Amino acid sequence: MESIDIGKYRGIVVLTGAGVSAASGIRTFRGKDGLWNDATIARLSDIGTFRTEPLEVWKFWSAARAISAAAGPNAAHRALAALEKRLRPDQRLTLITQNVDGLHRRAGSANVIEYHGSVHRSRCSNGRCGLESFADSAVYETEVPACPLCGSPLRPDIVFFGEMIPPDLERAARAALDACDLFIAAGTSGTVHPANGFVRHARDAGARTVLVNLEELEDGSPQFMEIHRGKAEELLPLLLGASGQEGRPPTSPRRP
């Protein structure tokens, strides 16, 4: 596989989904052999369930928090972090992730839009409360935590099913796509939201569009100019021209 000549692009947007974290073991608690089945996960990821059974929701997301904290970034995360570090000053990488596991930041990526929030933060469930979202590694299994300011239940700072993407994140994603000349979606189906809308937006902006995903597309995805089937942790380091391995000597900065 030929790597992408990154030096040709200025506005690089990468969207990552669950497939990027699969090699970190993030999905091992799912599926038929997992601790929860997909229907249960969907139920515990719904804002309606949080309103009626907040402790059940917290038990699940506390476990997800612990699993994410115990996992480590893999070669896909590292390749994206390394890419950001070797860009010229006139180039910009915006990493938009649907993953809530925080692994891109832990790998060293700085310009990350956590589109669906982060399992490592909590916030107040009362929208009118002034409490800021805060880093939280606590596990809540016996009691729903209460906001120190207003007493309302605290909640994981993730976007539940049935909720809107926070407007500031949506704006930041749209702005990056407006200025995009290279769009890569990795570890996510190209045909479902938000990837399908993002790739169309990127195409409208004149970008080269690339999909990296393990699963075959049923009906193809005409908005993607290139589709690479395979594991993100294997293909991204190749495509981005980085080994993604720890301990690799730093690459010298590219000259225009």
Ligand SMILES: [Zn+2]
């Ligand atoms: Zn509050």
